[in-house]
Amino acid sequence: MTSYWFAQAVGAIAFLVGITVFFHRDDRKFKLQLSLYSAIIGIHFFLMGANAAGASALLNAGRTVIATRTHNLVVMFAFIILTLVFGLSGLKHAVELLPILGTLISTWALFRTSGLTTRCIIWCATLCWVIHNVWLGSIGGSLIEGTFLILNGYNIIRFWRMQKRGLDPFRAETQSH
Known part of the structure; x- marks a missing residue:
């Protein structure tokens, strides 16, 4: 297996880890799974020669756990x-x-916001990563970030509709803290 395909395989693993991140309503579980995904995709970016993205992703992993x-x-x-x-x-x-x-x-969102606001800001951050990953030619990175964009967008709408009906989709997370 060439180093290119090895790097793409690591990206595919990141895709599998990250696919369900945005279904979590509990902020802590959401952040921990997002951190694991970030660490794996960071390794993928370094293997692809995208050092700025690799550094950003690994910092994301540490930052998200600390948050x-x-x-x-x-x-x-x-x-x-x-x-x-x-x-x-x-x-x-x-x-x-x-x-x-x-x-x-x-980073700002994870330290200063919660719930729906966090997810909306992270949706915008995800758009930045999608554009970068398509440019880089990262198959796994493009798939996962594109999926994040769609899933997080879907859940933002779903959670917003719940709030409009008077339901708190994040109630479980506020009770666990």
């Missing part, structure tokens, strides 16, 4: 600075700014 424990602004800004330092240092093409932007806005 389950704290919403401290200092920690949030530390991840923003790390994203800029590691992401910009590995930059080769302008389109590689998109995963950095996606990481920055999702």
Whole structure:
């Protein structure tokens, strides 16, 4: 197996891990599964030679786990600075700014928002990753982020409709904390 196909296989594994992330209503489970996906896709990006995206994805993994424990602004800004330092240092093409932007806005969302707001902001970050992954030629990355875009979009609409009917789709997560 060539290194290209090995990298694509790692991307396929990330796809399998990430496929159900956005069905979680519980923020903690949502964040932990998103973190596992981010770590695997980060390895995939490094194997594909996309170092800025790889650094952003691995930072996403650590940041997302830490965001389950704290919403401290200092920690949030530390991840923003790390994203800029590691992401910009590995930059080769302008389109590689998109995963950095996606990481920055999702970092803010994970530390400062919850529920439907988090999912809406992450939908925008996902769009940045989709464009990047298609440009890169990442089969698994394009499939998973495209799926994230669709599934998260579907769940945003579903959760919003529940709220319009007076139901709180995130009630289980607020009771578990």
